[in-house]
Amino acid sequence: MKLFYPLPIRDIRRETADAVSLAFDVPEALREEFRFTQGQYLTFRHEVDGEELRRCYSICAGVDDGELRIAVKAVAGGRFSTFANAALSVGDVLHVFPPLGDFHTELDPAASRRYVAFAGGSGVTPILSLVKTTLAREPTSSFSIFYGNRDSRSIIFMEELAALKDRFLDRLAVTHILSEDVQEIDLFNGQLDREKCNEIVSAIPRLDDVHAFFICGPALMMDAAEAALVDAGVGKDRILIERFSSDGPSASVDPVAPPSAARRAVAEDALARVSAVIDGRRIEFGFGPADASVLEAGHAAGAPLPFACKGGVCGACRARVLEGEAEMKVNYALEEDEVAAGHILTCQAVPRSETLVVSFDE
Ligand SMILES: Cc1cc2nc3c(=O)[nH]c(=O)nc-3n(C[C@H](O)[C@H](O)[C@H](O)COP(=O)(O)OP(=O)(O)OC[C@H]3O[C@@H](n4cnc5c(N)ncnc54)[C@H](O)[C@@H]3O)c2cc1C
Ligand code: FES
Incomplete structure (x- = not known):
């Protein structure tokens, strides 16, 4: 183990x-x-x-x-x-x-591909790993990064990115979008909000030819970049998103909805009906054949369920089963007595009953 x-x-x-x-x-x-x-x-x-x-x-x-x-x-x-x-x-x-984690695509040394990334603040961390590995292992592929920060002093890895740009002159493009420093080109000033992402996406040549788009940063920035890409016709299968915190997706449940009022349609082919109690509200969603976990099914339905590692390690997604049964694939976070008391890691749990009611509040 x-x-x-x-x-x-x-x-x-x-x-x-x-x-x-x-x-x-x-x-x-x-x-x-x-x-x-x-x-x-x-x-x-x-x-x-x-x-x-x-x-x-x-x-x-x-x-x-x-x-x-x-x-x-x-x-x-x-x-x-x-x-x-x-x-x-x-x-x-x-x-x-x-x-x-699976924030990557398979590399092929013989392929000549284009990749685009949207990063904000510390969200550049996995992007740097992707860029360095891809440029080294796919010798004719190229990467463009749109990287949002407050000002030039807050740019993490500024020198390392500049050195990479010098090394891979024709294969790496790094565009800094700064909200407080003013740069010559207007497109590069401001925040990576919906309008800015629309402008950037419309300036990317041959969108259809981009192998994958990687997005990592604050929740609103990620939502903006994803929406801009989807609106421009990019299929979600080419968009990879890494979320650092559970404050998204922002299209979640109405925060002022009264308890039990936040309901989502449960698809016909759902294998189980799940109710999640969180912050005193009850959210209903279906667990379908393609869902890998209760957490994933909830997120797909827009429920703001907490998580961090998604690997059964950190315990951030812990909930207690109030009704029904669920089985965990792995558990590196809960003690035996917690499991005995009905706690599960929702990132690892799949329903084993037609109805499953879990509470994130206890
Ligand atoms: C898969 C994954 C990868 C991650 N990679 C990185 C990484 O490379 N670099 C990095 O710095 N962080 C990364 N994070 C975020 C990191 O795990 C922590 O959540 C973050 O450092 C805050 O932890 P904390 O203990 O300092 O804050 P906490 O004490 O847990 O939280 C304190 C306050 O900060 C807020 N908060 C928590 N996280 C964030 C955040 N990311 N941005 C803004 N506010 C926040 C909380 O809502 C709370 O109000 C990653 C998270 C995940 C799930
Ligand atoms: S998100 Fe870390 S254990 Fe589930």
Whole structure:
């Protein structure tokens, strides 16, 4: 069974005033366990001020870089991210769960493809891994990144991206969209909101010819980029999105809806009818043949259900079964007594009864 492994920090680099990157020493015996695919993330377990926290951070290294490195941006009031920025030193040991995630497409060294990414703030982390790996492993493919930040001082990996651009002159384009610094070209000023994303998408030549679009950043930015692409005719099968927090998708349930009022249509072919109680409201959705988990079915229906790792590791998606039955594929987060009390990890659970009622409030 996979576990959290203690890995010492080998190197700490200050990337911006509020972001650090951390590289880890991976002992020979764990090399296989920590082999990663571009765009994947690590889950950390660490005690901060007496509280055990589990958090995910995307790997920013390319698969051929020979290092395991992540980047952490401090969020205001954030327990782990502010701790990581202020208190960690080289030699400190963090407990790390091996790489997870499917924010990537299969690479083919013989293919000549175009890729486009929309990144905002720390959302550039998995994008950097994708870019470095793709440019190295598909020698005639190209990448364009549209990267939104407040100003030039807040751009994580600014120098690394500039060095990559110099190295891959014809194959990498990086466009910085800044909301507070004014740049010469108007398209590059402002926020990656819906209007800006529309403008950018309409300026991308031959959209049909782009192999995949990657999106990672704040929820509103991701929604804007996705909607702009879909409106321009890009199929969702070519759009890959990595969400860092559960504050999206923004098209979720009416926040002022009274309890039990937020209902969604349950499709005819649903295998089970799920009710999720969250913040005192009850949301209903169907679990269909294509759904991999209760969490995934809820998200597909627009329910704002909490998550982080989606790998059964962090416990962020924990809920209690009030009615019906569910089975978990894996569980690395819940203790035996929690399972006995009816708790499940919704990212790993599939219904085993026609009706399943779960509560995220207990
Ligand atoms: C798959 C995945 C990959 C991730 N990769 C990265 C990464 O590469 N770099 C990185 O910096 N973070 C990344 N995150 C986010 C990270 O896991 C934490 O959620 C984030 O660092 C906040 O943790 P915290 O303990 O500091 O904040 P908490 O103490 O959990 O939260 C404090 C406050 O901050 C808000 N908050 C939580 N997360 C965010 C956020 N991302 N943006 C703005 N406000 C937030 C909360 O709503 C709360 O109000 C990733 C998350 C996931 C699920
Ligand atoms: S989201 Fe981490 S265990 Fe489910």
